[in-house]
Amino acid sequence: MDFGIHGKVAVVTGGDSGIGLATAKLLAQEGVKIALLDKTADRLDEALQDLQTVGEAMAVQADLRHLSEVEAAKRNIVNHYGHVDILVNCAGITGATGDFLDISDDDWLETLEVDLMAAVRVCRTFIPLMRETGWGRVVLVASEDAVQPYADEMPYCAAKAGVLNFAKNLSKAYASDGVLVNSVAPAFIATPMTDTMMEQRAEKMETDVDEAITTFLDQKRPHLELKRRGKAEEVAAVIAFLCSQQSSFVVGANYRVDGGSVAGIGL
Template identity: 40%
Template sequence: MNLNLDGKTAIVTGGSKGIGKGIARSLAGEGCNLSICARHIDELEETAEELEKLGVQVLVVEADLTKETDIQNVVNRTVDKFGTIDILVNNAGTVGEPGTIEEVSVQEWRDLFELNLFAVVSITKKVLPVMLKQNWGRIINISSENGTQPYPDMIHYSASKGALDNFSKGLSKQYAEQGILVNTVSPAFIETPLVDEMMQQAAEEQGITKEEAVKQFLSNKRPNIELGRPGKIEEVGPIVAFLASDKASFINGSDYRVDGGSVASI
């Protein structure tokens, strides 16, 4: 499907690896110029080289999105290079250390919300004036199954994603008449470098293979993933690219689950 995104400009936060990199690749494949930001410049530059082979321009911006000055720098440099911002994909986030309410400190809650929610609010506030000038924009927030189906050992992460879902829905009601649509994509147990690391650690702790650790996790923690496997990075990006296009011009305030059925509710 031709999504007619040639020449559009997209910011993808956390775009150097994992799901963010996959999203950037899908957008680049549709002709989007990209501004990708993350904390590690070497990873950004390596990803940019890969994306540029798809025939698009790529700007890399080293940024810590918990810092207002870094967020402003991302927006300023993107506009300076490309003239505008058409698409904002808020992908950067953190899971934090697992733990129950008794085990996770209030400061850990604050630190996690700072990136998972407040950084999204901040960069969105800075991008909106650019989109309003052109009466067109797409904001796609990357949430998680946890936002709908919280887990007790990830209570702070789940709460932050629930807040992000709520923010996305509220924002979708504010600017639709000005051509700015807001949607959410919620993956679950995607085979990212972070998940691979977690599965490898679990395997080593129990003296089993990583494949056995994955099967154990699916059985014990994610029994509703009927496909019986983790999702793949390349299974997330195409949904984001679709929502960024005019093919999705009547989709607003929706949450698209890419979770293999993990969320048990309707």
């Protein structure tokens, strides 16, 4: 299938690993020029070297909690490529977990800063560039947690629910300008974030990571029908479609890539 996006420029946040890097690679294979954004220099440099074996790419170090760094990243990207057509926001953290009564205001605010407000900042920064050309694609990565509550992950759940609502509102605001906004909601994907979760679980259970994953699926994700962690590439495939010309009539949608993990028929 020809995605029709050869020569477009994509900004991918959280691009140094996981879903972000897998998405950048797939887009690069389609001839898209990539700007990777992340805050850790060493991992970002490694990701860039990997990505440049596939296609044209640059890396920009930026902490999305700070608007000044997001704006500086935009200037850097525009100076290099001249324009931006696609924004994929993959940056995120698990945030504080545990009993609600033990989670502090600071814990909540840290999670909201990274998982919700970072999306707000990058959209406010890059959407105007797309409106100028009359063509754009924005994909915000949410989570199954946005619609399926987990009592020990409340800040993350709330932030990702906010991302879904934010994406829907953006889709209403800018579709008439040619900027199509959608979201993707993965569940339990094999990424550095879930690696850390499973390593911590294994240590707590005094077992190995494989057993930690198996028991997590049984006890915490019983509706994940495929009984395995998803692959970053499986999420990237859906994101790439939403970035393409082939998604020209998809606006304000949320695509779940969750192995069946969400039990209901909601969003």
